[in-house]
Structure formats: C-alpha cells, structure tokens
C-alpha cells in the first residue's frame with residue numbers, strides 16, 4: 001500500500017512537493033482530489049523537479065531547462081530530456097497520502113547521476 005508521506009489537506013494544489021519515501025526522492029503533486037508521484041530527479045540532468053517546477057495539464061516542467069514530464073506516465077513531452085522518470089502508485093486513505101516506491105508503474109529506471 002505504501003508509505004505515508006503527507007496529509008492531503010496539507011498538500012498545496014498544483015505545486016510540486018519533494019518528499020523522501022524510503023530513501024527515494026519523490027515529486028508529489030496534488031491535482032484536486034487526486035495525487036501523482038514521480039521520481040524527483042529529472043532524467044536530463046541531476047535536478048529536482050520539485051525545485052521551482054511548474055505544473056499544468058498533468059505535467060511538471062523542470063525549472064532548469066524546461067522539459068515537461070507527464071504526471072500520468074512519466075514521459076517527457078519536450079526536449080532536452082528524452083527518458084521518462086519513474087512513476088509511483090499513490091493511495092489515498094482518508095487524509096493520508098501513501099506512496100509505494102517498490103516498483104515504478106511505468107517501468108522506468110531512476111536516474112543515476
């Protein structure tokens with residue numbers, strides 16, 4: 001089911017929030033009543049997607065060079081990034097937000113810069 005990482009009420013909407021989940025840096029994004037989780041390190045260079053990242057249309061934009069990543073399947077939709085970032089399962093249990101980093105839903109591997 002995952003590890004509790006946040007309270008839904010405490011998560012700002014459409015704002016990337018970095019959380020550590022069992023040693024894995026995760027970019028958590030609330031989309032209304034839903035939450036998405038992707039690996040927080042950009043696949044282009046070692047940079048936190050939560051660091052200044054903007055969210056729009058279910059995508060998070062890396063603030064360093066502007067690649068955007070789908071919060072649904074982790075795929076980049078603009079250069080310079082070419083590889084997806086791992087996506088993780090999120091479970092909402094009441095107000096608790098739980099993330100499971102044991103497997104990437106999209107099969108992507110975490111960047112190893």
Ligand code: FES
Nearest residue numbers: 042044045062065
């Ligand atoms: S570090 Fe993210 S696009 Fe370059």
